[in-house]
Amino acid sequence: MPELPEVETVRSGLEQAWVGRTIIEVILRRDGLRFPFPENMVNVLTGAKVESVRRRAKYLLIDTNNGYVFLSHLGMSGRYTLITSSEVPSYSEHSAGPAHSKFGKLTGFDGRHDHMEFRFDDGSVAVYTDPRRFGIADVFERAEEPIQSLLEHLGPEPLEQWNADDAARRCQGKRSPIKTTLLDQRFVVGVGNIYACEALHRSGISPTRMTYSLVRKNGKPTKDLTRLVKEVKEVLRAAIEVGGSTLNDFAAVDGTLGYFGHHFQVYDREDGPCLKDGCNGTIERITQSNRSTFLCPRCQKK
DNA sequence: CAAAGTTCCTGCGAGC
DNA sequence: TGCTCGCAGGAACTTT
Numbered sequence A: 001m002p003e004l005p006e007v008e009t010v011r012s013g014l015e016q017a018w019v020g021r022t023i024i025e026v027i028l029r030r031d032g033l034r035f036p037f038p039e040n041m042v043n044v045l046t047g048a049k050v051e052s053v054r055r056r057a058k059y060l061l062i063d064t065n066n067g068y069v070f071l072s073h074l075g076m077s078g079r080y081t082l083i084t085s086s087e088v089p090s091y092s093e094h095s096a097g098p099a100h101s102k103f104g105k106l107t108g109f110d111g112r113h114d115h116m117e118f119r120f121d122d123g124s125v126a127v128y129t130d131p132r133r134f135g136i137a138d139v140f141e142r143a144e145e146p147i148q149s150l151l152e153h154l155g156p157e158p159l160e161q162w163n164a165d166d167a168a169r170r171c172q173g174k175r176s177p178i179k180t181t182l183l184d185q186r187f188v189v190g191v192g193n194i195y196a197c198e199a200l201h202r203s204g205i206s207p208t209r210m211t212y213s214l215v216r217k218n219g220k221p222t223k224d225l226t227r228l229v230k231e232v233k234e235v236l237r238a239a240i241e242v243g244g245s246t247l248n249d250f251a252a253v254d255g256t257l258g259y260f261g262h263h264f265q266v267y268d269r270e271d272g273p274c275l276k277d278g279c280n281g282t283i284e285r286i287t288q289s290n291r292s293t294f295l296c297p298r299c300q301k302k
Numbered sequence B: 001c002a003a004a005g006t007t008c009c010t011g012c013g014a015g016c
Numbered sequence C: 001t002g003c004t005c006g007c008a009g010g011a012a013c014t015t016t
Helices: A004-018 A041-045 A144-149 A164-171 A178-183 A193-203 A225-248 A255-260
Strands: A021-030 A050-056 A059-062 A070-071 A080-081 A114-120 A127-129 A135-142 A284-288 A292-296
Touching: A004 A050, A004 A059, A004 A193, A004 A225, A041 A127, A041 A135, A059 A255, A070 A144, A135 A144, A144 A164, A164 A178, A164 A225, A178 A193, A193 A292, A225 A292
Parallel strands: none
Antiparallel strands: A021 A114, A050 A059, A059 A070, A070 A135, A080 A127, A114 A127, A284 A292
């Protein structure tokens, strides 16, 4: 479920639900997710009031009033379900998530993969569900945030400081396909497999094109790179908008709704017609760095 | 067989 | 020639 727009949607939902509330109980149902839970996590979070919910790249950062940060990464299949005090939490009633969701099987609130539970002072409960357990949960002191190994090597936020000159500097001399570079979180954060494919298609750039070829000899960005930076920003912004609108309609904080609401131009559309105006190409699927890439060979040039 | 993410290991090429 | 450094590519984690 998690690229930047989906994580941003979750952030917004958690912010509404959690800020100003105090966690009265934390229940862990296993040793950890991708990494073991820190020993002090339950102690640190129990009794702490949530002050803010931030996002950095695809990480959620929850600040508490005792000077700590709760870090949550959703991995591939992580999800939060919020249950308000008026609802009776029951696994049998919340069986599988949206029945129409392609990812419903992976993200359902099903009782078998509910690894963390947070109870709040207003009677609400948040359940973290993650079948594949690629997610991360961690706590650290706020003052230590700059030296967190998970955060310190991250590149720029695409919707903030990032621009074509910055991108050009990071692309210079890079001997790997541009698709691979877009997925590299040191280049720019928040772009995953889906939006990398979408941004390249919007830009008319082949995913296999060498990264360095998007930079001029004088170190300045080419027209194509400038376009790519613009399209990355636009595709992410549009997806955040869709996610935000779905959030208003559902009590659950569910990033899959963000994906569901967005219909992709190329991703997962192998053999389908290219949807670009005036292009009669057919979408192809190739493999790059062990990941699927979708492209239109007709309108995405090398 | 493939899946929305990230880290770590290996191997190769460049440069000293 | 040989060694080290850095980068690029691939495997691994897990469950459905």
